[in-house]
Amino acid sequence: MSDAERWQELFGPTGDGPAMKLASASNDAGAGSGGTGRLKHSKGPWTSASGTAGDLRTRAGTSRSVLGRGHEGxxxxxxxxxxxxxxxxxxTSWEERLQAVRDECEQLKGLLLTVAKEMGESETAVKSSLKGVHVPDRADEKR
Incomplete structure (x- = not known):
């Protein structure tokens, strides 16, 4: 099979529109598609994951302190x-493990917040750059 034939198999014949689509951008309401026709991003999951990492960091630190107090005497x-x-x-082994978890969660919290910020900024930039592009809606397609 030639490259051109493989290309057509993936993307359909020229002019027929793509045969391959992102599931999250599909207009097909069929089973499992989950698509709305628009690819959307939300920084919410990244921010939430960062908060969870922060909570786990705090709990690991607290657990380490409680473990130490439990062994006093x-x-x-x-x-x-x-x-x-x-x-x-x-x-000693558990104190080291809990400290490692605490340190990793501290780093992860910051990284996840950075992703949320960057994705939000990227989304805003893309949205702004597309303001001048006319996207036909269903009414335009029928004309």
């Missing part, structure tokens, strides 16, 4: 027992 209570060293090892 344990060493003295298990002095002479081999379990004391094991408990200290487990505490």
């Amino acid at each position: 344990v060493e003295a209570g298990v002095a002479g027992l081999s379990s004391g060293a094991a408990l200290k090892s487990v505490l």
Whole structure:
């Protein structure tokens, strides 16, 4: 199959309109299409995800503090027992894990907010650049 034939298979014969469309931009109301005919973006999910990362960061920090307080005095209570060293090892391991989660969520929160800002700015710029373009509506198509 030639390149031209593959191109036509994907995009349809010249002048017939594309055979391949984004599902989110489809005018087809068929099962699973979910399309409205317009590709839209919302920074809401990015901002929400950033907030969730921030909440998880806070909870990881709080959990680390609570875990530390829960182990206060344990060493003295298990002095002479081999379990004391094991408990200290487990505490240290969990403190390190919770600190890593906290640090990663702090970084992720900022990155997600940056994406939300950039996508919003990009959407505004595209919308502004398209203001002068006439898009025919259904009434224009019938004429």
